Amino acid sequence: MEGDPATAAPRTRIQQRNMRRVLDAALEVFSAQGFRGATLDQIAELAGLSKPNLLYYFPSKEAIHHQLLADLMDTWLDPLRELDPAGDPMDEILGYMRRKLEMSRAMPRESRLFANEILQGAPRIGPALEGELKRLVDEKAGVIAGWMEAGRLAPMDPHHLIFSIWALTQHYADFDVQVRAVLGPGHDPFAEAGGLLDTLYRKALTT
């Protein structure tokens, strides 16, 4: 039976365990060093495998990175998908913002992986941005625009409203070191940010 893990979905328990380890190690390294900064040796060591063994599970460095980004795109957009056209506008926007902030808090490595990719011009997920991402954002921006036209939210450009939520929430994951350096010890940046963003958007969106 042919069971090349490099080209097929995991079959055995060992495959599943090791591919997981590799992906987790790779996330750690890629998010901290960027694609070119990361080395297979680093990833292999962190995963507890030899380099050739690692390459038994994934055909190339590129493939690992690609897999990570593909997996990420799914969950990354979940908070926005949950925005409910039938809900209360203010609750929906604030809820989205909170979910996004919580995601930054819980998944900073993923946020940085994404940030690295975009910073470098999105060479690997450019198409997904103009496709999947744009479609979803356009759709939800439409919903928000509807709320604004109905006078249920203060009017503003819905696309940029969404961008502002991305910027604010991801900042606390991507620029974590800077935030902590400036605040000094004894702070909980995410908690404090939550409070500020809440009042910020509440006031801004009130008609």
Next chain:
Amino acid sequence: MEGDPATAAPRTRIQQRNMRRVLDAALEVFSAQGFRGATLDQIAELAGLSKPNLLYYFPSKEAIHHQLLADLMDTWLDPLRELDPAGDPMDEILGYMRRKLEMSRAMPRESRLFANEILQGAPRIGPALEGELKRLVDEKAGVIAGWMEAGRLAPMDPHHLIFSIWALTQHYADFDVQVRAVLGPGHDPFAEAGGLLDTLYRKALTT
């Protein structure tokens, strides 16, 4: 006469011109590829010099990068320095936000260079963050806090207010590709952002 450009300030016209070229090329490459992603060959070619010639002007890749960051830190904080304790609170905050956004628009490469550095844990400018940067932010946060206590601005955490301005303005430089991909053609992201941020902060800061 000893004139090693690698260890001294530029003396001749040629040195000045070539060091400039190198730094400009390096900014281009470092900001687009990150430190490890950039190669001396790329920088040299873009600068119109041979690699050994480039290394005649700078002792190492690290040195070029360091020089860029050092130069940047200066100008990067200018907009905040200009925040005037004697001015009108709302005008000052909005003015700061606009200067910062304009800087993102005019200097996206610098913004990305900085973002890359922070993303990777600020291995090279960490100290400056806890020193120079923290001092300036603490000072200006104090000014803002004073305005709020005097009832001239709606109360909120001044540090996080500043963070929010960083996040929002830099986002348009650092995530430029994503913003443009989602908006599609026929947009001027920075102009549109300017409008939104203006109303956002105006409402949020009004008592």
Next chain:
DNA sequence: CTATTGTTTGACCAAATGGTCAGAAGCACG
């Protein structure tokens, strides 16, 4: 037990890359 399939490794390779160096070419000035 054994044959087959799945897993792991040591040794190895080619390309890329940061950096060196001896000397050639350019340039200014007495």
Next chain:
DNA sequence: CGTGCTTCTGACCATTTGGTCAAACAATAG
């Protein structure tokens, strides 16, 4: 001109790094 300094280059080097491969080592089904 020729002397001394600056600028530049081709050739070279050591290391790092992504990736290969044949063969050894499990594991497991029959």
